[in-house]
Amino acid sequence: MKPAPPLVILNASILTMDPLHPRAEALYCREGRIVAVGSNADVRALAEPDAVVLSAEGATVTPGFSENHMHLFSGAAELDHLQLAGVSGFQELAARAHAYAAGRPEQLFLFAQGADYTLLGPDERMTRHHLDRILPDRAFAIFSHDHHTAWANTKALELSGLINGAEVGAGAEIMMGEDGLATGELREMEAFDPLLVTAGADRYRLGLSTGGEPDPYPAGADFETDIAVMRRGLEWCVRHGFTSLLLMDGNYHQLQLLAEIRRRDGFLPARVRVPFHFKNFMALADMQKGSDMAAAYGDDELSSGTVKMFYDGVLDAWTALMVEPYANKPESIGDCLFTQEQFTAAAIEADRRGLQIAVHAIGDGAVRAVLNGYEAARKANGLRDSRHRIEHIEVVHPDDIPRFAELGVIASMQPPHPPGAMGLPLEPTVSMIGRERWPYAYAWRTLKDAGAHIPFASDWPVSPICPIRGMKAAITRRKWAETDPDQRFTLLEAIAAYTVEGAYAEFKEDRKGMIRPGYFADLTVFSRDLEAMAPETLDEAKVKWTITGGRVVHAA
Missing domain, CATH: 3.20.20.140 (Metal-dependent hydrolases)
Known part of the structure; x- marks a missing residue:
């Protein structure tokens, strides 16, 4: 792969996060590093003729953002699941689940993500019986927004060998009903991991659930x-x-x-x-x-x-x-x-x-x-x-x-x-x-x-x-x-x-986290001047360009 071409950003409101030079309007990158930070005129004078030139049009440019705690592999797998953030009440849940299931008639196991603990109301905990009323004949499980609790219907519990309970380690619990059967609420990973194993989706969470490797190792x-x-x-x-x-x-x-x-x-x-x-x-x-x-x-x-x-x-x-x-x-x-x-x-x-x-x-x-x-x-x-x-x-x-x-x-x-x-x-x-x-x-x-x-x-x-x-x-x-x-x-x-x-x-404050000559050309360019926006409207701004090592890896 050829190195990224030289890159110039002009007409920007640059927040360098460098206490020695906190602000600038232009920067110049070459071979994955920041070469110069300063005025438009300063940067234009240094840049090669073949440099890629981007105009921020007055918008904010910061050092590249760091997502400092995340779950990449499992999060990526869940992008295809039913998303329940903001869903409230049984009727809305049922409507969302029916529409999602209808679009996946051949899928063995259906998962939903992002449910509030109070989805059914402040005083009602979800059980398998609620989910059976929605999808009685297909395995269906919902995960809480914090990913520490799951609720499964009867079909999912039966397929996963959990309907009669199971022994789990410290901190995990399969909630049991007065009838001697699982209620459907599964607390912590060891309790709900069998759902993922049954669905063939456990590879994406192995780094979280066991810290181990897939066996057999995926091929082809x-x-x-x-x-x-x-x-x-x-x-x-x-x-x-x-x-x-x-x-x-x-x-x-x-x-x-x-x-x-x-x-x-x-x-x-x-x-x-x-x-x-x-x-x-x-x-x-x-x-x-x-x-x-x-x-x-x-x-x-x-x-x-x-x-x-x-x-x-x-x-x-x-x-x-x-x-x-x-x-x-x-x-x-x-x-x-x-x-x-x-x-x-x-x-x-x-x-x-x-x-x-x-x-x-x-x-x-x-x-x-x-x-x-x-x-x-x-x-x-x-x-x-x-x-x-x-x-x-x-x-x-x-x-x-x-x-x-x-x-x-x-x-x-x-x-x-x-x-x-x-x-x-x-x-x-x-x-x-x-x-x-x-x-x-x-x-x-x-x-x-x-x-x-x-x-x-x-x-x-x-x-x-x-x-x-x-x-x-x-x-x-x-x-x-x-x-x-x-x-x-x-x-x-x-x-x-x-x-x-x-x-x-990351012990890397000597090479990233600031816009400073010699540091990585990792940059986040926004669509607006963040400092000119009221805090309540901040989310109206978008990411216009993401630049890693001087290479534009996202352009809106």
Whole structure:
């Protein structure tokens, strides 16, 4: 593949995120790097005659956006599923499902994504009987928007061997009815993975569900199907302005698919980092796979080197681990997928190997346990620039807020996740958290002011991937009570969370995350001047061009 031609962008409102030179109107790229940033006249004087010239027409140009927590392979596969975001009530659900099923008469198993826990109303939980009324003769399963709960009809439960229940590990649960049969509600991955296996869709979630490899390994048409799914995901990401992707599930299969796409095309449209997923049933010796993945894939386009773990579940299923009981379920503090001792041992081992650790921890009890593990790893192995991460942090205990900066722990957070943001209902989540904990829920401003690094993300496909909507959510977030702290970010802080902070989280702040000579020519060009827009209208802007390594990989 020939290198991208020289590229010039003129007439722009460039937000460089470089504190030394924060603004410019033009830039020049050559051989995948930024060569010059300045005025139109300065850049025109430097550019070769054969350079591609783009006019931003006064619109905002930023460093290429980084999606700092996402699930590329499974998200891409789900683009073809029935999408239920915003659907409310049984009648609307039934109408959507009937229309979707009618268009796929030969499909064995039908899946839907993005359902609110309160889809049927604030006081009614979905069961197989609801879904049987919609599609009694075809296997049908719906996943919650957070992907931690599924609801399946009787046909799906029978085909998957779940109708009579099954043994599952810590933190997972197959809800059983008084009749001795499964109700259809399946909490956490181990409970609902049999649905995906039965449907032949488990390859796309292996990096999340088991951290293992497909067996048998896909060949021929199956491999080409996986290539097509991965391409679809990459295209979806660059369409939304992303030039860097930090995956939060992974295995060799995903790395090999991405490497094959690069071999065929000569480049990847976005830079991708794929972790090793360490599960609670694994032995510490299995951490060698993470070291091997890091050694095999370590360039600036495709890399590994992170260990992903899950400590708890989610608030809406009462599976997030809390310090004190749930406000609306006082007998429960949730569940943990590791004991403190198990997690600490894993953290010490991963840290000893020089791997970065990223842990899903939603409840304040899980956040505390992960911080404890990181502190123990520092004591055991010595101080180093580890940049370990905690993902989500939907509730944090006030005593633990300063520990992020003290331990150098990155707080990876998602602006679309708070109840009330981007169309999410307030209930049942705010009542589960409880009024006393509201000030410490989704507390990204509080953590930032305490010195933590805060990269933003969507957790796609859990939430819509669009970073413009994510920035709007961060800038316009409303308090649940007037006495709660204001957690809003400014526009420039939100942009930094998708650029500078993403580069820092990858240890690559010396080559990306800013528009500066010598840095990668990774750029996101918008259709409007974002600074001239009212925050409430920010999502009227679109991504006009996405540029990775000086190559235009998306043009609207």
